[in-house]
Every structure is written in structure tokens, then in C-alpha cells.
Amino acid sequence: MTVDDVDAAAAILAQVKLYPKSDANKRIAFYVQLPNSCCLVAEIGPDVVGIVLSIFNGFHMFLTHIGVLESQRGRGIGSTLHAELLDRANQLGARGIVVDAIFSAEPFFRKLGYRSPGATFLIHDAK
Ligand SMILES: CC(C)(COP(=O)(O)OP(=O)(O)OC[C@H]1O[C@@H](n2cnc3c(N)ncnc32)[C@H](O)[C@@H]1OP(=O)(O)O)[C@@H](O)C(=O)NCCC(=O)NCCS
Numbered sequence: 001m002t003v004d005d006v007d008a009a010a011a012i013l014a015q016v017k018l019y020p021k022s023d024a025n026k027r028i029a030f031y032v033q034l035p036n037s038c039c040l041v042a043e044i045g046p047d048v049v050g051i052v053l054s055i056f057n058g059f060h061m062f063l064t065h066i067g068v069l070e071s072q073r074g075r076g077i078g079s080t081l082h083a084e085l086l087d088r089a090n091q092l093g094a095r096g097i098v099v100d101a102i103f104s105a106e107p108f109f110r111k112l113g114y115r116s117p118g119a120t121f122l123i124h125d126a127k
Helices: 001-015 021-032 075-094 103-111
Strands: 038-046 046-056 062-066 097-099
Touching: 001 021, 001 038, 001 046, 001 062, 001 075, 001 097, 021 038, 038 075, 046 075, 075 097
Parallel strands: 062 097
Antiparallel strands: 038 046, 046 062
């Protein structure tokens, strides 16, 4: 993904209800230019139809967002994006990919081979 894809990526995050469009552009633009980020798009012709945003911290790849346009789901786009991400994670020597998924997406990740870790996921609100 390049900065040229930021608008399309933000539109996808908004459509899949992972992030409001108003705020997503600047956050994705920030994410894409981070040196350890791995942000990929799936394209059909000139159109961006899916995205994955992730970042490598030296230990694990953290997959924070993945989304495929509703009209294009169930055609293997999400798993293709994930397969490419896994390749990149392996090339970087990552120990694994960690995902914080919304509950409705858990079956998708289980199909890809994800397991529950022996750890808990906690969050502290900022501001
Ligand atoms: C999750 C998502 C990215 C999957 O994309 P996709 O392109 O439809 O996925 P694929 O076509 O590669 O599906 C791979 C397999 O997972 C299954 N699958 C996909 N989404 C699923 C879901 N929500 N629940 C159950 N199974 C699902 C598919 O049926 C397919 O199974 P098969 O191999 O037996 O045919 C897409 O549904 C999406 O954008 N959802 C909204 C955003 C979201 O929830 N993102 C994840 C949280 S960060």
C-alpha cells in the first residue's frame, strides 16, 4: 500500500465498520509511513477491494485491521491478503501474527489456523 491508496483504504474501513471515514484517512496515512508497518491492498483492476494493516515489533506481526468490500467477500480475497502477510512475517523472522479481531470475524481467523493464546487481551482507554 502507498499513500495513494489511503482514501480507498479508509473507504473500506468505513464500509466494513471498522473505523469512521472521517478519522481513518489520517490514521492510515500515519500507519503506512511507519518503517515497520506492513499494509497491503487487494485490487481488482483499478479498484482497491480489500486491505490489511499490520505492524512488526521485532517479535510478532500485529494484524490490526483487515477488510474486504462486502460485494467481494467469500471469494478468497481476505485469505489471499493474509497469505501474503504471512509470507512477509516469515521473511521478517516474526514468531507469529497476533490479531485483535472483532467477535464476528473469529471464525475467519480460526479457518486460517489461528488459536487462542495463553494470554488475555486488555485495553485502557486513552484521553
Ligand atoms: C473477515 C473478512 C476480511 C473475510 O474476507 P473474505 O474475503 O470474505 O474471506 P475469504 O473469502 O478469504 O474467506 C476464507 C474463509 O473464511 C470464511 N469466512 C470469511 N469470513 C467469515 C466470517 N465472518 N464468519 C465465518 N466464516 C467466514 C469463508 O467462508 C471462507 O471459508 P472456506 O475457505 O471454507 O470457503 C471480511 O468478511 C470482512 O471484511 N469483514 C468485515 C471486517 C472484519 O470483520 N474484519 C476483521 C476484524 S479486524
